[in-house]
Amino acid sequence: MDPGVQLVCAMWALTTLSLVLVGLRLYTRIYIVKFIGAEDHLYAWTGVFLLVYTCSLQVSCHYGLGKDFWTLAIEDSSEAIFFSYVANSFAITGNALAKLSMGLFLLRVVQLRWQKISLWALVIITAGTSSALTIMLWNQTTPIKASWDPLRTPGKWNIKIQPMSIGLGVWSSACDFFFAIFPWMFIWSLRMPRREKIMLAGGMSLGVIAGVCGIIRTVVLSRVDVMNYTINFVPYFVWAGAEIAVAMVCLGIPTLRPLYLKKRGMSIGYAGRDHSRADEVLPQFTMIDHKPPVFDASGRDSTSCHTDVEACRGGSGGGSGSGGENAPARPPSAHLRGEPSRYDSVDEIFSLYDPDQNQHPNQNTGVIWVKSEVQVSRKDADWPLKN
Secondary structure (H helix, E strand, O other), X not given: OOHHHHHXXXXXXXHHHHHHHHHHHHHHHHHHOOOOOHHHHHHHHHHHHHHHHHHHHHHXXXXXXXXXXXXXXXXXXXXXXXXXXXXXHHHHHHHHHHHHHHHHHHHOOOOOHHHHHHHHHXXXXXXXXXXXXXXXXXXXXXXXXXXXXXXXXXXXXXXXXXXXXXXXXXXXXXXXXXXXXXXXXXXXXXXXXXXXXXXXXXHHOOHHHXXXXXXXXXHHHHHOOHHHHHHHOHHHHHHHHHHHHHHHHHHHHHHOHHHHHHHOOOOXXXXXXXXXXXXXXXXXXXXXXXXXXXXXXXXXXOOHHHHOHHHXXXXXXXXXXXXXXXXXXXXXXXXXXXXXXXXXXXXXXXXXXXXXXXXXXXXXXXXXXXOOEXXXXXXXXXXXXXX
């Protein structure tokens, strides 16, 4: 089979897989997690760039990519090289977008300062070098057209882009290995079941395969003979596309966990969630301000003291009200709206009603006033990486 046809078939298979993952990830983030971040947008754009990359290779193969350069018509060889340049541009930027998406994804989880600095450094360097290489690709010669139409457009070569491409390939592979190893440094400390830790970190560790693809791509590029461009660059394009596709698999699989759990009826926020492993999940607590009923020494509900303040204070209106003269006196300003509480110490509050203090003799003996109450309710924590 023609090398160009093999290239196109392989790239369409990888692109289809990547686009399926893009659709599943966006569905999960929008309809299940109900949160979509910058890394999700970058991931989607990576899929778009990979699609354009494959389409450009398809057109380039139509004009002769995968065939001997010297057997092609001049017009066809020029068009084949031009569209391979277009494909290579989207490969470089798409690979950078995949790295940026992974970096921003991990930045939502890491807490240590050195981890954040490392990720930002990788993101900035990757974006800068990829942009520079793309610009250099289209400005190798004067005039520009001479780089893809050398037989009809004489020109001067200004830049040797091959060393720069090799250097970026080495850097890209190093980033892939870093992103594959880095999650093990912090995921193991998360409060989540061991099996889920292994699944999450293992999914991200597939980046090792992307790193291997990057190494092979770099080696192929360093040994390629540019004098027969249309046939010798086919392996380079195969491994460049494979690196992006594998990176997208590494980015897509960990984010699909909520979708997987929903299909099993136990995802976050669903009634079917298994609470038998609650000790393995970090709980969340909700603070609720609540004014409880007050009971006197005999166990009688004194809730009326909350509604009829004057009666409970016992000093005004001749002891009238729901509590009458025998109602226990209420702590000053304890629950009066608009009045600041002056007695924040437990000892101060109880000393006001100590019979030995002769402030409110004997009428409050055995009465416990609840100044405030906090109700704590447990709620299972969501997936640590959901947003």
